[in-house]
Amino acid sequence: MDSGAHPHHRWCPRNIHLRVTHVATRFEELVQDETNDTLTPEQLFLTAVDDALEQRRHSRVEKLIRQARFPIPHASIAELDYRDGLGITGVRMRRYAAHAWRADPTNLLIISPTGGGKTYLACAIGISACLTEHTVTYTRMDDLARRLIITRSDGIAHQQLLNELSDVDLLIIDDFLTVGIDSDAASDLFAVLANREHRLPTVIASQSGPSYWVEALPDRVAADSIVNRLANHSRTIKLGRVDMRKLRDDHARADKDHWE
Template identity: 35%
Template sequence: MTAFGHTVIELANDPAYDDWTFSQKILYALEQENAARQQRRTQKLLKASRTPNPQACIEELRYLPDRSLNREVIGRLASGQWIDQAQNLVILGTSSVGKTYLAQALLNAACRKFYTARFFRLDDLANQLAVLEYNSQHRLDFLTDLHNCDVLILDDFLTTPIPQEIASELLNILAARDGRGSTLVTSQFDPQDWYKTLHDAVIAESILNRIVSSAEFIQLNGPNMRHYQQQHD
């Protein structure tokens, strides 16, 4: 049964709503149906995104004094304006400072605004590309999906070296997305250090330019958030 049907039955059986007019009851039931449809759509988008933590949300972020996390900036990013403008986002910080959770929370916010999103650790994406048969339909469909999603999140970006052929494919993905989709990367290293994990200087420069030229940066500081959560939850 639909949310509309459940609500109509609830209103009919609950004396608390006896004073409501017929129009009020129908309007309320329609609102419940619309909310249920939006929730189903959001859940479908979250499932398709491959995020390992679909429950991550901006409402649960910890704005500790030494984290350099600004509520106004997060609120603006959660609105999706950066996605509409095909802007990139780079989240930097040391290990366990909360980069991945912030990226997942922004993905959740994007799905709640009905943007399409995909989440990959860069190593996992590299492994998946390595096993997909070149020129196979499966590989082409996979790449098309990466090219066309509204937000592509690459977690742990260039933490470890990647093969040159994967670096070339990564450049092709970023080039296809340039000006048409937003890419969010998290990294322990500043962009100038990404060169160290790429063997080809030309490809390294091109990847850097594709991401950084239209990117907003968030530098996360503060405590180890895994330890903080264990101590305060």
Template identity: 30%
Template sequence: MLKHPTLDQLHALGLYGMAKAFAELAEAPEANGLDRNDWLALLLDREASLRRDKRLTARLRAARLRQQASVEDVDYRAARGLDRALFQKLAEGQWIDAHDNLALVGPSGTGKSWLACAIGQKACRDNRSVVYHRWPKLCEELALARGDGRHPRLLKSLGRADLLILDDFGLEPLDAGARHDLLEILEERYGRRSTIVTSQLPVTAWHDVIGDPTYADAVLDRLVHNAHRIELAGESLRRARGKQAKSA
């Protein structure tokens, strides 16, 4: 194992990527032909790469995405009405910088959650903070948090992420607590952060799901008017793939 004062200093300074590259170059015969500038460039490149990987790992861990999805793996051949040009444009993320929202709607099994997670994973790769929640489960967590004093802290954490994904919205009507929490979340994020909402229901039905007309108007005003929309259709991809597997 290589022993060198420079290697010790790199470790002491926390420059582990540079330290690993230094050790590899010192033991590689072909590295003897490199000048000092090339050596330094390789060390810095390895350090930068290691730090990017660490940041991405931390962001993905914090995001807790439901699906291991990526925008490069999207299936555009499936008959579900996914606009390739629109989705690829959204994957670039300018709408997140503009603090817009995204409504991703369609029948069960058309890949809404997967697509939302793919955009979330790309946002993490672009050094943006992301948080994923299934809306029904989040409602339960918020209700419990009211009783143990965590409610303000949880609401605040939902307001901080660059991109918040609320999956499976509208599976059942909102009660008074859920209506209030949703409005507080969106009020905190409006004009500052971006939100993806996935739902089996069309956007036109969200007013009824929210229930109280005053709350519904306030929520949709903060969520929908600046929202891009992806509207999917067709048969469940899970069902279609199951049929293909049986016929194979």
């Protein structure tokens, strides 16, 4: 039978995951809008489906960003400063904005001195991943170590945390080894990274590099294994010595609505 005789064949695949009430509400809004008087009912219905799909995607993205727990939830690759000395380029950052993280489990190491903008950059990359509907978990290393300690007395909760860290599309660990961790936390970190290796990527943001990490971890054998899993299959961004924290503060103070 000619599919042209059944216009609904064109929208059924898109509509399968939508609630009928959402489409119906939007369709009614479009019908009541006089600017749409020249459109056919089918055109209005297809527009309602598209709008409902976009609203559904927008809601999912907002939820992904909330669940990731970014400390800078407004961070954006579009707002990055590419001045000389920062160590990043617009071309490279746009690639990360559109990156298919699930398809490419290559880790990313962001190395930056204090105030160099590593946290903002890590958040901007993570939020871009949410915008392309990846699941993301952001955590600082000290917070992660604390959560591992707290849940260790509850075997189920502890395993749930390890599973979450192992299976999220993009795991971001900020302030990596800025403070030391105990051997139990190092063992848990090894387990997570071993589970993610060649499967899902991890972003590490740190003031130091792999050579320091080996020395900072409590067990040399575990340290070698952890660092190898992070560094051997990775890309690296080395931010320059521009104090991005001070620049952002200066820009904020220059805003006409700023007050102290």
